[in-house]
Amino acid sequence: MTSGTALSPPSNADTPTAQQRERATTIFERSVAGRRAGSVPKTDVPERSLADLIPANLRRERPPQLPEVSEPEIVRHYNRLSRRNFDLDTGPYPLGSCTMKHNPRLNERVAALPGHARLHPAQSPKRAQGALDLMWRLERSLSEICGLPHVSLQPSAGSHGELAGLLLTRAYHEDRGEERTRVLTPDTSHGTNPASVTMAGYEVVKVATDERGGVDLDDLRSKIDESVACLMLTNPNTLGVFDENITEIARVVHASGATLYYDGANLNAIMGRSRPGDMGFDIVHVNLHKSFSQPHGGGGPGAGPIAVSDRIEPYLPVPRIVRSEGGNGASPAYDFDYAQPKSIGRLRGFAGNFGVFVRSYAYIRSLGGDGLTEASETAVLNANYLLAKLREGRAGRYLPVAFDRTCMHEFVLSGAPAKRELGVKTLDVAKRLLDFGFHPPTIYFPLLVDEALMVEPTETETREALDALAEAFDEILAEAESDPEIARKAPYTTPVRRLDEASASRHPVVRQAL
């Protein structure tokens, strides 16, 4: 119903859609010499030739070829372009590991308040007390949710948080005079984990996954030693299952002196139900653009605050936010503290993605503690319900769940049987889903699972939407039983059809020729 496809979509491309008939035209191609939208105020100070102000050799001769278009053309161009995107408000977006939950517009409204949106980052903290107070409150909230005492909001996204965590780990060990060189990550880990490890100057060592989908304890024990700086985990992990051995894992890691890092991308499964700090993690990053409703914006912005234990605290990035209780009834005062001798230093300019903090803080206050817990419970309920629905149908046979147990907020299917028995790859199923008005799940990740489909419905999808999604899967597999070509050539109804990604990398064209 929400998916909006009463009848099944076309299975051929005989009649191109309106968008398909339209040649993609860039704003630069719409440029006509002399046209313009914006205008700059007239000079109200003495007219001076630029020659007097900037030496000739430092001046630009030919202006950059920016587009020359009128305002109506710009608005029409980008409005039309926007309709070539699938978005969260079009239909279900069960993209595994990405937590595509509803983006409340209240958060956009409060982020746009001039007191937030128009606050200059170089404003004296004395005159930005509301902003520091908000950041302080968000730090405290995340601390409670993660079960770790100290928070830095500075990292700009999850991977930035990972890098921060690894540099904190390095600082921690070096401060204790230890030289550690290796970081362990499960073979199911997200690509940012190993990439961050390398950027932090460590060597990546893979840890195997056991038959329950958790960390293979024997493999872990065999690989851990004094050269290991850190174990990076996601829990529930990218298979959507909770590692039941987490306490033992933490014991082993701590015994070796390494730190235990929590990749918070899957926090949406356990808010109010379980806390990384209580599991023994030393460092956690949180993706505010996942569990805390910051819109993804087509690839950002986000924010990746980190929460840490006492032993890591001295190394947190600067500036820190400090609060001093206002004596006799006065309200407390907030300030930035730069004087942290052991700090790893800055990870970016100013104090982080404040606009994101505003949205996520508004989200946390809107739901409250119970609401966050209910959000996680419903996310897990929705995932298990969708999985059950899929099992009932053809997916049960062609797209079995990779690890057959109760899942958390997401689950991973294997398209291996579909490929084998129907000749339809996971990629084909995903593309065909587009014709049914759904965004496909994450595909071919985690690498561990053959032909993986990683499905995360989130708590904000309705039961009807999940039913419709399950039906679509079933119909696609039914089609494939009779004619696999349909999926192999899909999609048919999207603004463009299957794109040649290989050639785009072989002969990259990365800008409009002018």
Place this chain on the structure above:
Amino acid sequence: MTSGTALSPPSNADTPTAQQRERATTIFERSVAGRRAGSVPKTDVPERSLADLIPANLRRERPPQLPEVSEPEIVRHYNRLSRRNFDLDTGPYPLGSCTMKHNPRLNERVAALPGHARLHPAQSPKRAQGALDLMWRLERSLSEICGLPHVSLQPSAGSHGELAGLLLTRAYHEDRGEERTRVLTPDTSHGTNPASVTMAGYEVVKVATDERGGVDLDDLRSKIDESVACLMLTNPNTLGVFDENITEIARVVHASGATLYYDGANLNAIMGRSRPGDMGFDIVHVNLHKSFSQPHGGGGPGAGPIAVSDRIEPYLPVPRIVRSEGGNGASPAYDFDYAQPKSIGRLRGFAGNFGVFVRSYAYIRSLGGDGLTEASETAVLNANYLLAKLREGRAGRYLPVAFDRTCMHEFVLSGAPAKRELGVKTLDVAKRLLDFGFHPPTIYFPLLVDEALMVEPTETETREALDALAEAFDEILAEAESDPEIARKAPYTTPVRRLDEASASRHPVVRQAL
């Protein structure tokens, strides 16, 4: 190009589009008992049973069956619905007489400022000086543009302004002890004109149009006498031509003691070039949602301020805005004046559509006097260019212009030859245009012209867009030459195809059954 159709659209409905496959589902049909979006703050005052506050016989028993839906469902529902509309930011919208010009987003921004959007209408004028100042400035601007000294912003739209003008006329004549019963309108006039005449208690008398498209002077002379209260004109009129005899018409009308009313819907043709006041009009209404860029909103809101001459001024609606110069350097003060003994009284609550005033005032200040003049010049240039382009192609033969002369901001074609020679009606051409990605012109108006198409491109369309529109017309007529069925059965690509309007009126279903 802007139209976005490189290839011509399908000419059959064999493959329904995604939107066509989707059954229209109302928000009420999405309702599930117990779901909700908004929440109401908890009671912070003593809990009281309603029974103590409202007698049982005045209380409601069963609550109204409003939808029960979560916020994500609402957002998705209306976002998806929105895509079933054609809008100004999708493509050209040459709807004659409606002036579908670009809607600047700056105007939306300033209208949303809390000082405007959150200002209560019952606020004391003392504490709303900015709002009254803005209204005063807008009144003065419209006065200058119309060439008439006095303005009331109160009317809510054009037709409201017309009614105001006719009630002003009544008050004016009655005040002079005259009993006049008839109002003249050309046969080309817009439907609101005669409808307003009737609501104002007058009898409508039609005046003929001459072969140049203007008022037939002989017919006018033959019908005017002491029983005539007013002549309502649009100039340029709905044929898009300027009445060259306007001065003589004004002389005749005034000689009879009647008032001359100007329907300002076409003001966009002459801003800064000619002024109704200078033509001899006593009363003018201005559609802020046409010439002054207030978005049409799918059928409002708008505003229809009126400008009048000295002799009409005493009867203007209350409240009036009055300005008192602040003595010695103090800034002037503004107030509402209700004490106007001869006023016709109120036409609505409070002081008019203030939010619209803000947008239109911002528009006037953005363009300035020269900008407004250029807007009108470009509107006339665009119309004549499009007409020339059409003439070059098949439209010249099948859709000839009704009055063959230079047009102003719009022109009227006659589909009579197309109907006769191709068997394709104006309605068919209009529906087929939808498949080409254009909104059709106004059709079957003015009534005077057989199979009329009324085309108003406005100044904000690009030359490329006009070329594309002309091409589309030509292609449609080419198709019709070979196969008229294509147009007769169009459209094929819209969310729904041709709708049965007759049955909707024969057996009206005007609400969702629950």
Place this chain on the structure above:
Amino acid sequence: MTRYTSATDSDRQAMLDAIGAGSIEELFDQVPAEVRLDRALDLPDGLTETECFDHLAGLAARNAHADAEVCFLGAGMYDHYVPAIVDAITQRSEFLTPYTPYQPEVSQGGLQVMFEFQTAISELTALPVSNASLYEGPSSVASAAYLAIGATKGRRKLVVSRGVHPHSCETLRTYAKGFGADVVEVGLDGGVTDAAELAEAVDTDTAAVFVQNPNFLGAVEDLEALAAVAKEAGALTVAAVDPLTLGVLRPPGESGVDIALGEGQSMGGRLDFGGPSFGFFAATEEHLRRMPGRIAGETTDADGRRGFVLALQTREQHIRREKATHNICTSQALNALGGVIYLAWLGRQGIVELGELMARRTAYARERLAGVEGVELLHEAPVVREFAVRLDAPVDEVLDRVAEDGIAAGYPLAREYPEYEDGLLVAITERRSKEDIDRLADSLGAAIGALRTHTVQKAPIPEEVAS
């Protein structure tokens, strides 16, 4: 070139060539010299976007708005919270920029919204048919009179309760001149419409009786009793109702009312200093073909798909011209969209909870203020969201003082109700907390106290008052 046009000099030249004209001047030849403006408009030069924004922001800064004050102003428009989704959705170009849906195939979004809106209003009012909006409240009352005169075969008397919003009464009088009808007013008794006086006023020439619920003084009327009087004489009953009270108050459709209408601002609308908002208009089945304004109807397309169109257009000016049931064309579609989004957001439970919260807070506020020295109730009738008091000090001066505490205390009745020269109307919404109400009470008390002693110094008065 303005920033909203795109014709460059070379565009202009090429276009003139295509037209075969030598200059733009030439295109205006048809405008006779004597009516051409031979000078530039006497208006300020155009501003860049940033200058224009700063100028408008400067004007806005001179208004005391409802975020800058604690606002107890009502009198027809109320400071209810506007959900963020209302702005987010109504600002989408697809809803913001189209014209009235004359081409239904590409207007299904707007038309379905109208259909949903009509359903919501029909549910609220418990009347079977609703239009898709009118301009706003008071002019809708006048439009109902036009309908009533037609429906009652030319009866020409309009009987109006003094409890109806003064703006509505004045608008009705303005329009009545055109209708050739007489407006007769019926007074109040104990805050509500005087039923006996009404019975006397209504006769066989009466086209309609106009009442409001809650009425302008906040009192809940007995619609059923009043409607009975009208029906008796074969007149229609027109009730202006407050939509957000319809979760708790008996709906007009269950009270014998023929036409229910009202101001829609409180349903997701901005205050906007009074407009744009929208008027709603619902009626019994028999009046469907006399309704003013647009009405969306359900139908099917060539392939049998469900779809929506403008129904019954033969009522309208663009078809029926001088015989139209009304002259309205552009209405308030976008505001009505905001209304239906708001009602879906509030939902079946919310509309009741909101009514109950308002009733309880209003009761608290009324008692709290009644307890303030120098304040007494203007009437004792039941109220749900607004109530009237009398102040023992010059109202305008009191308001000015209270304003200094950052409070807009209410709407002074004096201008429109000389008989309540000392009257003040106080409105409550879900945004006015108990704490706000207590602040109001304290500030009012202080202001009245100060002004009274102030008066004391001015004129000698009996001890007992002075002490």
Place this chain on the structure above:
Amino acid sequence: MTRYTSATDSDRQAMLDAIGAGSIEELFDQVPAEVRLDRALDLPDGLTETECFDHLAGLAARNAHADAEVCFLGAGMYDHYVPAIVDAITQRSEFLTPYTPYQPEVSQGGLQVMFEFQTAISELTALPVSNASLYEGPSSVASAAYLAIGATKGRRKLVVSRGVHPHSCETLRTYAKGFGADVVEVGLDGGVTDAAELAEAVDTDTAAVFVQNPNFLGAVEDLEALAAVAKEAGALTVAAVDPLTLGVLRPPGESGVDIALGEGQSMGGRLDFGGPSFGFFAATEEHLRRMPGRIAGETTDADGRRGFVLALQTREQHIRREKATHNICTSQALNALGGVIYLAWLGRQGIVELGELMARRTAYARERLAGVEGVELLHEAPVVREFAVRLDAPVDEVLDRVAEDGIAAGYPLAREYPEYEDGLLVAITERRSKEDIDRLADSLGAAIGALRTHTVQKAPIPEEVAS
């Protein structure tokens, strides 16, 4: 049920039945008891939308923002006007809510925007290839270091001009720990990078030289001369540039720079107390396959239609994992969209006019302030949008006084440049008029004057000063 979820009790029951679970509790059985949270989160209760709005508005009200003050703050982020169309377009769900475009067939909008963005950045910097955004300015500098180390086969020395933004230097130092690289700083001379000192610092182990233009003190650097020194030693030149000066300043691509990057906030971005904004990153062709971040590329679909995809993904973490050129995943796509809309809005003429206006106003402001008693220029190098002065009074106290006049006078240099303990950085945009500048000058003069005489009273000092 939260207002963002829709599972009612009966939904929940039906869903549990379908799952075959007795309770939601049961679904969490896999979480070992010892790590389950057996209490409610210690967070405040949820708020209704209106309460939440009021709470956030209350916090916002405690910030002195750029509409409430005349803002001369810069230091990397600037108060430029954000055109209304930027908000209108970036707030459309279709751009606001999607994830990174992993399914290109339904992400052509976002992908084409990236392609247009890359083109605009390439034009601005006069470098052939650009990515689709990084987090923000300073971390982009560190990312360039990572590229340079790879590109120079493991050279491990990073030479940084003291004219580079302190936040960038500090971020570079933080990252360098991970890279195992050394950061060496080169000082300034007369406001600009000391070329001689640079020449000494750069050697064959130098991976890259980092400069900024205009530099942190506002001075325009001679990029070409500095780049030549680097090239000499086979090191890359990385220039952090201010995009809105590139209409008038010689672009890095024409000055021998290998990598140009910077902070994008000034191009249509909000101030947002420092983020989110975006970083841009452009380079010479040879570095394409080492670039960090997303890059959109043009291709064709199965029917030969033009389309866009994420190109060169084999550089990225989700494919190459530990061998990736960078770890970045979520970036700043929405802010980059704002940037390309802004640049299209400003256009080819506008970018030049804006640069000229800033240069002229900055020159005026610099002279005006230099004329103020107690203010002198910190350097005489050419400037275009920002300049540095020294104050003859405690800077922080001066700023507090000036703030009382509703002016944010500038950025104090003391913390990051102890050698300029009395330094103040003043930024100019198209929003700061001559009038604003004059107000600043007067207010500064008054504040300094007051504080000096103030000091007089404190300590005895030579007459000539006192008089």
